[in-house]
Amino acid sequence: MANDELNAGFTGTPAEEPTGIRKATKAATDAVVRETTAVATGAADHPHTATTLVLTIGALAFGLGYLMGRSAAANDYSYWR
Secondary structure, eight states, X not given: OXXXXXXXXXXXXXXXXXXXXXXXXXXXXXXXXHHHHHHHHHHHHOHXXXXXXXXXXXXXXXXXXXXXXXXHSOOOSOSOO
């Protein structure tokens, strides 16, 4: 039977524990999942605070982008001659 040979790999757990870069990648992935879950839980518990933080960060990013764009524009002419 072909199913007797397929006892590993399709069960959701690898036959060997990850080593090297795979181990580091798995640890990083687990950390990202934990942090995003904590952020989502915090946002669900405090929606007004989360909204205020997102809007504040957005406004600061817009202002910073505006200032950087204005400073990058060519200033080779003078309005008052």
